[in-house]
Amino acid sequence: MKAVQYVTPGEPVQVVDIPKPVPGPGQVLLKITAAGVCHSDIAVQRMPAERVAAMGLPLTLGHEPVGTIAEFGPGATGEFAVGDSVIVYGPWGCGNCLNCSEGYENYCSEAGRLGIQPPGLGSPGALAEYMIVDSIRHLVPIGDLDPVMAAPLADAALTPYHAIKSAVSKLGAGSTAVVIGVGGLGHLGIQILKALTPATVIGLDLSEEKLALAKRVGADHTLLSNADAVAAVKELTGGRGATAVFDFVGVQPAIDLAVQLTSVRGALVLVGVGGGTAQVGFGVTPYECSVMSPYWGTRQELVEVIELAQRGVLGVETTTYTLDEMPEVYAKFTRDEIVGRAVAVP
Ligand code: NAD
Ligand code: ZN
Helix, strand or coil: CEEEEECCCCCCCEEEECCCCCCCCCCEEEEEEEEEECCHHHHHHHCCHHHHHHHCCCEECCCEEEEEEEEECCCCCCCCCCCCEEEECCCCCCCCCHHHHCCCHHHCCCHHHHCCCCECCCECCCCECEEEECCHHHEEECCCCCHHHHHHHHCCCHHHHHHHHCCHHHCCCCCEEEEECCCHHHHHHHHHHHHHCCCEEEEEECCHHHHHHHHHCCCCEEEECCCHHHHHHHHHCCCCCEEEEEECCCCHHHHHHHHHHEEEEEEEEECCCCCCCCCCCECCECCCCEEECCCCCCHHHHHHHHHHHHCCCCCCCEEEECHHHHHHHHHHHHCCCCCCEEEECC
């Protein structure tokens, strides 16, 4: 089967031909119908060789899988049948530790020790014709949702959903939320803020094309992401600053801006993986401001996100590509040229 793999550190991804996998005990074989492409794959491709070696190369990328069940491995049982359309919950954990027991499988404390890695981020991922899912527990039915629209929900919606839920209690009437980076995650983040809170939403990005996307998906205001945005947000918030700032970029200029935009008793939520960091401390971050760097989300939250999509509350702007086009798609990511989400259809 065809697969998109990161083979050699520092080199572009390759489209390769590998054997179709066979599901082992408890596993499920999915025929991939759509796979979203995430900017985190660029972070993987920029990791030092020794770090990426720990994930295991060659690595089939893709952590936003939607597919139909092709085959069950021995002993894989549950309320599913061959042909069912499902989305994969990606942050696989052990299912038994304290965090997993509480539903926070994304923060499994045993995954590292047990060698459990998410699909596309260690285990073979979704940018292929078929993919192995380690457990029935990691499947969520999507019914008749369009696979192309559904695939990005696995991460580009789940991650902002989890991040926004952590700050929702602060986002009452009269509050303001800033979204920095209106890409795959950001354009869904804006819609999730609108669905879950009465906050005024301000979208920031580097180009007018991305700001137009922010407007299309419901932002009340948009601003170019530069030093002028600090005064502009102050003006829009009566001098207070934003109640919550969600950074979906992670590079140093974006994080520096995020810190300056956040209000006293606000929330600074750093989601982007761009190598930047924030200094936190008295007199540096606003008084009593919470700071979080969340990772992905819970299975329950994925179920909720699917529900929102099925009710038409969330829409994903997608452009589809073939697996052969993936090297060019990743090149576009490095130039910030992807609008909405790129989705591979094998
Ligand atoms: P994307 O490329 O689709 O979107 C990023 C957007 O940020 C683009 O629109 C780009 O124009 C914009 N941008 C770049 N520099 C900016 C700046 N200085 N100010 C404002 N906007 C700027 O990427 P994505 O797939 O949405 O991912 C966003 C980030 O979130 C990535 O760093 C990714 O690795 C990370 N991520 C984190 C998690 C997590 O669990 N914490 C999960 C998924 C993705
Ligand atoms: Zn991702």
